[in-house]
Amino acid sequence: MSEIIIPRPSDVVRLDSSGPWKMVYGRRKTGKSFMVKNFTHYDRFFFVNRDSTVLDEETRDNYTWENFFGIFRELLGNKKIVIDEFHRLPPAFQDYLHATGIKGELVLITSTLWLANKLLGKGSPLAGLVSPLRIDQISEEDMLKYLYRNVHGKKWIEAAIYLREPFIIQQFKNGSIIDSVSRYLLENKFFVRNLIGEIFNEEEKSLTNIYDGILKAVAGGKRTSTEISTFLFSRSLIGKDSPSMLPKYLDMLVGMGILERQKVLNKKRFYYFHSSPIMDLHYYLEEKYSYVDVYTPIEFIKKVVETKLPMHAEQFFRNLLSKHFGMKHEIIDTGAMELDIAFLEFKKLKIVGEVKWKDKISASEIRSIENNLNSFKEARRLLVVPDIKVLERRPEGIDAIDIDALFEELGIAQK
Numbered sequence: 001m002s003e004i005i006i007p008r009p010s011d012v013v014r015l016d017s018s019g020p021w022k023m024v025y026g027r028r029k030t031g032k033s034f035m036v037k038n039f040t041h042y043d044r045f046f047f048v049n050r051d052s053t054v055l056d057e058e059t060r061d062n063y064t065w066e067n068f069f070g071i072f073r074e075l076l077g078n079k080k081i082v083i084d085e086f087h088r089l090p091p092a093f094q095d096y097l098h099a100t101g102i103k104g105e106l107v108l109i110t111s112t113l114w115l116a117n118k119l120l121g122k123g124s125p126l127a128g129l130v131s132p133l134r135i136d137q138i139s140e141e142d143m144l145k146y147l148y149r150n151v152h153g154k155k156w157i158e159a160a161i162y163l164r165e166p167f168i169i170q171q172f173k174n175g176s177i178i179d180s181v182s183r184y185l186l187e188n189k190f191f192v193r194n195l196i197g198e199i200f201n202e203e204e205k206s207l208t209n210i211y212d213g214i215l216k217a218v219a220g221g222k223r224t225s226t227e228i229s230t231f232l233f234s235r236s237l238i239g240k241d242s243p244s245m246l247p248k249y250l251d252m253l254v255g256m257g258i259l260e261r262q263k264v265l266n267k268k269r270f271y272y273f274h275s276s277p278i279m280d281l282h283y284y285l286e287e288k289y290s291y292v293d294v295y296t297p298i299e300f301i302k303k304v305v306e307t308k309l310p311m312h313a314e315q316f317f318r319n320l321l322s323k324h325f326g327m328k329h330e331i332i333d334t335g336a337m338e339l340d341i342a343f344l345e346f347k348k349l350k351i352v353g354e355v356k357w358k359d360k361i362s363a364s365e366i367r368s369i370e371n372n373l374n375s376f377k378e379a380r381r382l383l384v385v386p387d388i389k390v391l392e393r394r395p396e397g398i399d400a401i402d403i404d405a406l407f408e409e410l411g412i413a414q415k
Helices: 009-016 032-039 065-075 091-100 113-119 140-147 154-163 166-171 177-187 189-202 209-219 225-234 243-255 277-289 298-325 363-373 403-410
Strands: 021-025 044-048 054-056 080-084 105-110 131-134 259-263 270-274 328-333 338-345 348-355 380-384 399-401
Touching (some): 009 131, 032 080, 044 065, 140 154, 140 403, 154 177, 154 277, 154 298, 154 403, 166 177, 177 298, 209 225, 209 277, 225 243, 225 270, 298 380, 348 363, 363 380
Parallel strands (some): 021 105, 021 131, 044 080, 080 105
Antiparallel strands (some): 259 270
C-alpha cells in the first residue's frame, strides 16, 4: 500500500456545513491541521509559533504579531483565512474579532481543549461568533470506507480499529495490523508517552501521578470510578479521603478526549475506556510489564495486542453502529450478564447485541448468547462476528452480522 491519506468525508461535511467562522479543536495528533489543509478550500493559511510569531504557509515568511495583525485585518472579509494554534496569539486578537463581528470566512484551529471550552462559554470574546467542531480520531465508517479497497476480510476490520489514530497510519504496510501495531509500540514507546505529556502541557496541566495512575488502571481493566479509586489507593497515589476528588480527574480525561465514558443502563454508574486502542495498549504494557523502561521482545508485545484485540473490536463496533443507527449507546451489566451493545432511542431500548471477534464460536457459547439476548423481546438482537463460518450453528432469534453483512448495512460497495 502506498502512502495512506484518509479523506475523512464525515468530518469535512461537518466543517463545510457549519458557520462562516469556525473553531476546529481536539487533542494533539488527531489530524486537524492535515484535514483542513488537504480537504478544504482556503486562501491563506497561518501557523502561530510558540513565541507568538506567525508563519505564512504560502510565502514561508515569519511575521511578528504586529505585522501579522496588519495583514490579517486587510484579509478578513476578502479571503478565507485559516489560523492554526490561534490560542498562542495575544488577547488583542480575540478582542478584535469580537469588536469586528462575523465578516468573511475564518477557520481557527487549536489543540488546547480547556481553552476551546472556555472560548465557547458565556462572556468569552468568541462566544456566539464561532461554530465549534471537535475532531477526534478518524471516524470508524470513514476508516472502513477507505480501507476496503486495499484490505480484505477480517484484516479489513482489524486495520480500521487501530489506524483511526492518525499518527500510526504510515506504519501500516498492508500486512498484519498486529505486526504493525506491535512494531510501532516497541519503536515509539517514548513518543506515545511524550504525546500524553504534550497533551497535558497544552492543557496547562501536569501529567501528575494521579492522571498517569488512572490511565494505567483503565488499561488494566478497572472500569468504574470505585475500581479506579481502589487501584490508586493501593498504589498510594491517593489517600482515604481523596476518592471524592476523582470525578474531576476523570472529567478532565474525558474532556480531553483521552478517555470515553459509557453509562450503564438503568444504573447510576459509568464505565471508562481509553478512547484510543493504541493508548490502551501502551498503558497496559506499561502497567503490567514496565515496557518503556524494561526491554520487551516484539513477540511478547504481539501476544498482548492479540489478547486485547477482541475488546478493542467490541468498542469499535459499539461506536460504529451507534453512529450508524443514530442512537445513544449504553452498556448492560446486570452482574450475571454484560452486553457490549445497548442502543436507545428516546430512552427506549431498541437494539442489543454482542461482539465475538474470534475464529470459532461453539454451540454452547451460542446458546449462552441466545439466553442473554433473547431475554430482550422488544429489541432487535445482533451478534457481530468476523465471518458466519466461525459459528458452529446459526443463533435463533438473532441477526448475525459478519463482514459481508456489514458492507451491506453500511452501504459500502465492494470492488
